Amino acid sequence: MKVNMRKWYSFLIALFAVMMLFTPITCKAEENTTFNSVEEAKEYISQQEELAGSAGENIAEAEQYIKEKTVPMYATIWALVPPLIAIGLALITKEVYFSLFVGILTGALFYSNFNLEKTIHTVFVSGMISKLSDVGNVGILIFLVILGIMVSLMNKVGGSAAYGKWAGQKIKSRRGAMLSTFGLGALIFVDDYFNCLTVGSVMRPVTDKYKISRARLAYIIDATAAPICIIAPISSWAAAVSGVVEGNDGFTLFLKSIPYNFYALLTIVMVVAMAIMQFDFGPMRKHEENALKGDLFTTENRPFEDGEVVSNGKGKVIDLILPVLVLIVCCVGGMVYTGGFFHGEASFMEAFANCDASLSLVYGSFLALVITFFFYIVRKVLTLKEFAESLTDGFKAMVPAILILIFAWTLSGITNKLGADVFVANIVKNSAGALQLFLPAIIFAISVGLAFATGTSWGTFGILLPIVVAILEPGSEMLIMSISA
DSSP states (O other), rough: OOOHHHHHHHHHHHHHHHHHHSSSSSSEEEETEESSSSSHHHHHHHHHHHHOOOTTTSSSHHHHHHHHHHOTTTGGGGHHHHHHHHHHHHHHHOOOOHHHHHHHHHHHHHTTTTOOHHIIIIIIIIIIIIIHHHHHHHHHHHHHHHHHHHHHHHHTTTTTHHHHHHHHHHOOHHHHHHHHHHHHHHHSSSSSSHHHHHHHHHHHHHOOOOOOOTTHHHHHHHHHHHHHHHSSSSSSSHHHHHHHHHHHHHHHHHHGGGGGGGHHHHHHHHHHHHHOOOOOOTTHHHHHHHHHHSSSSSSSSTTTTTTOOOOOOOOOOOOOOOOHHHHHHHHHHHHHHTTTTTTTTSSSHHHHTTHHHHHHHHHHHHHHHHHHHHHHHTTTTTOOOHHHHHHHHHHHHHHHHHHHHHHHHHHHHHHHHHHHHHEEEEEEESSSSHHHTTTTHHHHHHHHHHHHHOOOOOOOHHHHHHHHHHSSSTTTTHHHHHHHH
């Protein structure tokens, strides 16, 4: 279905027109005191603080006072408009990057009181550049790039292809073919893109041999990749989710959310159950019945019929398994190292819980990359030229995830500047207990609709996670369950 661009352009213009009518152009601290910038407000408050005591007794109250006096839309319903615009545009246009950026731009306009120069400054200087200046955020991005390089290396040497050949020799039934496809997907938990591309091309000859429809193969791959990645502590998804939360609590929050991620856990159970019991329903039944008759597609379209993972053909199964195991061990080692375990400052579990997740993942992934490099080079399954190619290929593979993270961080920061957390917190506190209890379910329903409309899980949590983190109390049980949703 084509998107009517004129309609949503008109919607945006009308929305901004309404906001301009109801939004004051300047803001006042007192009846006869007008501020044109945050700096002027700070100077005024500094002069009047001792006499009037308006700024409160501590820094937090003073900062909130400044925001209330210099940002007309602070802690009002308007603070929710930027993320809502991002969600709405994502549903209409199916373009996640564009939608996030428009949400950022809208928030910056609100925060700067529609001053063009200050809007640009808010988007880029106090927005994106500020987020990219954060050591933790940069660490997450470095980890993603290293992860992409390792993925490219494993494909180059043919470790995944070797697993496919091994599986083809050992598997003797349709049930075994489906379970081995799930097994490979579970093994490649570090990244969902790598998971889908690798498992599909590697296991396709095996599933074709036992007349498993391409629809069933696609279901097994997709229903394994994302759920496995979102509950794996060492994965691109874990890094992304952890990176949305400011400070070092992001990784701990991610770990606490795993048991509540019922969608991922139940999806994995469903995949295994359907493979073991071999039952089908709905359109999938038709696809499987046709596959048994020789028609693997049940459609005239043949998308990616000849797609394959390009490898040098020298790899073995160990070239896939060992790097993944090394990555896990090194990252766990990095976590307990930054948590103080090796310095005798904490026990193993205390160090793991109190680690610097971003720095730990950088240390661990880099060490794993070095070990993997020498493991491949010494055995002559990889050349220096192929390694150099993997450096650029790995970076390019992670560019979409990096862009979404940068935009998500920026939108989260601007949403916080507008006081969305204060506004929603007041609503939640004043609402009935039943509404609060249904908040995770509401978030899940919105996530399902957004993911279905945009076709990207990364884009979905890139839009929604900053909102959830901004509006809920840090470390609360409601935040943990909402993150899981």
